[in-house]
Amino acid sequence: EAQVTQNPRYLITVTGKKLTVTCSQNMNHEYMSWYRQDPGLGLRQIYYSMNVEVTDKGDVPEGYKVSRKEKRNFPLILESPSPNQTSLYFCASTMGPSTSYEQYFGPGTRLTVT
Amino acid sequence: KNQVEQSPQSLIILEGKNCTLQCNYTVSPFSNLRWYKQDTGRGPVSLTIMTFSENTKSNGRYTATLDADTKQSSLHITASQLSDSASYICVVSARVGGSYIPTFGRGTSLIVHP
Numbered sequence: 001e002a003q004v005t006q007n008p009r010y011l012i013t014v015t016g017k018k019l020t021v022t023c024s025q026n027m028n029h030e031y032m033s034w035y036r037q038d039p040g041l042g043l044r045q046i047y048y049s050m051n052v053e054v055t056d057k058g059d060v061p062e063g064y065k066v067s068r069k070e071k072r073n074f075p076l077i078l079e080s081p082s083p084n085q086t087s088l089y090f091c092a093s094t095m096g097p098s099t100s101y102e103q104y105f106g107p108g109t110r111l112t113v114t
Numbered sequence: 115k116n117q118v119e120q121s122p123q124s125l126i127i128l129e130g131k132n133c134t135l136q137c138n139y140t141v142s143p144f145s146n147l148r149w150y151k152q153d154t155g156r157g158p159v160s161l162t163i164m165t166f167s168e169n170t171k172s173n174g175r176y177t178a179t180l181d182a183d184t185k186q187s188s189l190h191i192t193a194s195q196l197s198d199s200a201s202y203i204c205v206v207s208a209r210v211g212g213s214y215i216p217t218f219g220r221g222t223s224l225i226v227h228p
Contacts (some may be wrong), residue, residue, distance in 0.1 A: 004157075040220065041220065042203065042218045042219060042220040042221055043158070043203065043218040044218070045215075045216065048213075050212075050213070056213070090157050090158075092157070102160055103148075103160060104157075105157030105158050105159070106157055107156060107157055108155065108156065108157055
């Protein structure tokens, strides 16, 4: 089954404690993205990757890091989480950068930073 | 600045009724427009995608229209079902160099009552 998986699904942490949210896809997609979704603001792109070792900033990259060492994985790293990073995070993947391709979203990770 | 405005913000209808959701955008240069359905607590799922030359696209009981001149799109849901209760998100992408930059609307929350 074609899917995007994220782990963990729920996470409560404290300010400053480094964390990583993993994302993996099994569709051999080149293009992957991270989004955050906040009430009243909709989805906003954090980072995207066009292929292995190729990443770029989206609309709200501050406080986040990503890496793309393998095609299937695209982890999101918060080096020093702060309460304003409390949000619902989605990873997505697609065949290529053109949004004419179907984009598949993961189930989401709900992060709370206290 | 690229923007996508959706209306209404929320909508309540009775099962079996039709409804229309609106999306106005100022995104340039326009590449395509996509409607997503997002069930509570889950990732968005694509319903339709339209390029500049398309003005209607259907997916079952969902019909999207696009007027590229007025920069408006609508999503019409026919004979609504309880399972249509969800948030509907309009996403308009701009092509910038080799990348496709999505701008997300804040969504319309639809509740279908029996």
